[in-house]
Amino acid sequence: MKAGHGAEVAASTASTASAAAAAADGDVGAVGIRTVALAGKDGCGKTALASALLALAASKRNAKGVDGGAPEEAAHGMTLYNHVYCAQVDDHRVNLIDTCGHIDRLPLLATALAVSTASVFVTTPTVGVDGACKRVWERVADAGVPAVAFVNCFRLSESAVEAGGHPAGRFAAALHSIEASLGQLPVVLFAPTFDPDTGAFVGLIDVLAGALCRDACRFLSAPAADGERADGLEPLPPSAVAEAAAYREHAVEALADVDDAVMGAYLDGGVDGVSAAALATALRTAVASRSVLPVIAGSAAEGIGVRALDDLLRDCTPAFGDGAGWPAHEGGGAAEAGDDEDGGDDAYAAEQVYTSGADALAQAAWRRAGGPVSHVAPDATAPVAGIVYGLSLHAYSGRLTEVLVVSGTLTKHAKLVLNTAAGGGGAATGGGAGGGGRVSPARLLRRRPGGALEEVASAGPGELVCLEKIDGAAYGDTLTCAERSALQLRPLPRPYGRCTFTLPVGDDARADDKLLRALGRVAEEDPSLRLSRNEETGELLLSGTGLLHLGIVRERLAAEAKIDLPLATPHVAYHETLTGRPVRAPGRLVKQSGGSGQYAVVEVEVTPLPRGAGFVWADTTKGGIVTKSFSAAAGRGAAEALKAGPLGGFPLTDVSVSLIDGKMHSVDSSENAFFHATASAVRAAASAAADKGHAALLEPIMHLAVTVDEAHMGRISKDLATRRGRLSGFRPASEDLGLVVVEASVPLAELLTYSKTLDALTSGTGSFTMAVERYEEVTSHAAAAVLGTRRGGAAVDAKAAGGKGGGGKRKR
Template structure:
């Protein structure tokens, strides 16, 4: 969905009408950056007649519209939507970013889609990041076809790419990855295609490659997934292309065959892909609805409305736009809606205009039926993943899982005016991007943006400045440290002041001893003979607690100590609550000056999911990070789960470094574990840096 939500040069055109869910195909294009997704989207839009190559465009669109689409996709930071029509079917093409930092956009697109076209460049190998994306689609349960792009490159070898895909994606069954077309090459480049099922040719089709062996393997694979076709095939019957296409559709729906098509940058093969999408990809009624909707329920335009927010964007001219996937019911403009998040009370709102994006334009829609994607204006409370339903039949869908943001970015407002706008800008930003987490760290006082990686952090800071008008400066991130006593010590606190009238008088003696890690704070009263009156003993404890928060060494909170009040003195007139609070704090500081103060650092439990081939580099890296590796366990074919305890000081950039170590295939989770004493050399180094 384009962030420039509407054309400001004229009225928006009417979007294509859809009478029912069977006339819809929601398709996500999945691939790594550089695999040709943007070019493929353009080719499909051109082939479908949304615009023409000669600079002329179909009714209701402009050349600048598509330039805006292309610009959005090339920025590769947001999910974009391009609807096209083909053979009476509306195809919603969803193009999420290919960069690993924006996996949240991909997962949103997977929820909105019913099938995927997986783009593989003929000039690049099938790498770890490609396999990771394939597995994301598999976990979402999406049927997949494979588009081999860049087939017009001089060194493109379709047979080589096909063999690599069969080895990587077939899960031990090479028949699962089947070519639908073969490229026709001339002068060393692909100039056309020949369809294996129908024998039809497209583009320059001379000389034709031998097709019979590939066609026979394809027919056998299709027949093997359908009992009737298999019986006819084994009986020697000739299966026509119509029967085979129907069989292929069933195999695609059951995710047992992944069709493969070759494509070029000039659009050769795009028509074949559009035909494949319409003839074999699932319509919304062919797919299960998200939980907790009943498993046997299917999209019904006449049922109560249930939809989900896939994306939010902000535009300075038209305000917020929310992209919804309609699962059941029909949405009309100006309709009352109930917006419900995973937690909290639902909020009733009203739908503004309904639109469908095309570049700079938002084409108006008079309704959106079950299965379709639609933009709705001014849903002020809607966040990504929220459920939108009929107030008379409220629903709350399970949101999809999001990648955990693990890269901390500490920021400060650039000026006082920026500080005034910062909270509102961050609220709008987090409503648009649920993968950024905003934290006001109470221990360090820092404002921290938790991001998924450096590219994501760059985009977040850019959006704060450009979309929300807030300039911020990035500052070094500080890990919240603690202090504790290295040994037992006593301290004397004395506050005696007399300046006319009531003075201040309080004396107390404390004994401070360290406790085991994680114990916290204990206060013990051992005063005898009423040396400190009973009603002032809580005052001493209050003063000690206040000093614990401030710390006694480098300003870090003091923890895991037992403080015992052993003696003191009071004055019948000049003693007060405030005086004994001050004396308690002074006594604690005095005790701290008589023993070593140890610096404590937080330790996290870390679980690293990685391919087996990268275990060695990851183990070596963790040892440098002072980690204690607890062990590994199998986590699927060719993957392991490594568990370790790692100081959080060593994890501030681990999200970036792990990705580099594993070539984009590793991931990790972390959870707070405990505080431990920091090595003396490192503590001294930090203290010197603070001076």
């Protein structure tokens, strides 16, 4: 997670003041630590709410708000990175995470939610719950953390009757939108009330207390000793009595469904027979089980309702120590490649350019990397265990490893073991599970309000800290102690890249080296940025979560390294295959004139196989005319020859190569000779088949899953039809949210710029995943166009290109 670029280290290594402050905060423990993710679409006021919550901090050193953010955030006017702030508010510690709201950055929201104990869903009455809000809530619901809603009314004090209607109507519409669009049952705890004539803001209705608050309101305010209400609460004005009664009745009925005590009191004495204390107890149960969505109205910019929200988070959401612990197992080392039912690491390596299923593959790799799953309890006296949730580069502290402490008490200079995440390995490379070596943090730093870093002496369960000098750490890695050196904590959600471009490098070695070094530094901080190489096309590929993401990377490189990031559309990894009857061809390598000779004579038969069969090698010779070692070398030669097919030099696949005859020399034969003789024979056979029109070009067909609002289904289906797509069905992504997944099989060549098109079709609210499904023959005319481009624009005979339809007749 990225801190503001202007953040300063607030204390030196031996700062006595910092150590004292850390000690003062260190007594809270896991029971009193909450990590709260502020979630919402861009422009809803998350950053203002974070600043208002931080302003509640009791001590002067906590009184600052959020940091200024990165330059690119100021330029775009939105939060582009997760920002973490640790503060002490009254008697509890809270870690606030100001998250990203743009759909291209939602994978970072998933990371923030994974380390959070609760979330605040921020929305506004002016817009209500639109498509972008639905996609944010989808992440919150998937994370399974308790949630509350804050309806940010912006400038409440300036409310008035406008052309758009009475402000009370806008808040009622926001509540209806939450229930109708999110499928949640809203329980209003604090609601704004307005003058019925002028529309001026009067105050907030404290629904459970049945009173009016004009200033800083608190959740569950108690009556003062003299009979008057504390914390500035007043009797309700006559215009708000009916409104407050309706909100309370709805709250009682909703909570009665989850609490027997409330139900009994309600049946005995009606709404008035249920006490505020009983409702508060039921509310804690309902929030923990996510049965209701508590709603607090307010204005983040003016601080209205913020104190009540902080009290609600403290009283009704769980602390880190309340959970069962973090799932983990005692890993057994790296998993064998290809032994997973979902494709395993082989599938991950092969499809990393196109797929967004890296998270599922990482989870599968973690499951098979060790034994039975247990839970690491949040016990401060247990052995240390933590998980890396982010990396950042600081101007003064250098590379910082951001860690959630899961158990134990972490101190500086502690001797730790770094275990690489299964199926992970960082933003730029893949890897398997395994030990990453011994590490020891030089300092423990905590992010304070204002973006400053403050040194702390220790950190217990639930704390988010930055560690100095942890070399080799990557997103999702486990930090543990020597007693549990094989421990693997369950991986965090792995951000994926759905938007891929080619980096055109190779013309200037010095410029390329500068570019790759700069990209490597950015990728260290950003696990959603992936740099990889397509082995078939030879291209260097840069993948991000969307066009906005890659645009941000381009801006950072321009500002920080004075580098213009060149991006181009990637090439499609076509394949070739043979059709028709088997083809035989001889191969010879005979050099016996002086010195060590070379002698190998072979004859091979190349036979087409069904789609997806790959390459099969067979030695059908008899009588030992070719030894096993020479036969194995011949097989390697055949595989080498298939790397470049006869049509356009694309890999040749779905064929079997059989060695049907051969000759050896007692002295001059060698594995190298049989390697090259067989490669020559296979190339000759493939060329002969192509000359007869028995070769075809294959293109990758992707399984595409597009998640959109129901309203966009029609236009998505029509667009996919224009891309040679074949719809395979629709399924609900979330019935409550009205989101559907459109599934189709589409050629990759038609999807190279799909991110931009999808954004235009769905107003930026759609997302998609895709993975290689199979390879299919390209029509002869399309093949001729591809091969013409491949050969520099030269005309290509359609018959030679093979393919389906429009070509010459093929003998069978």
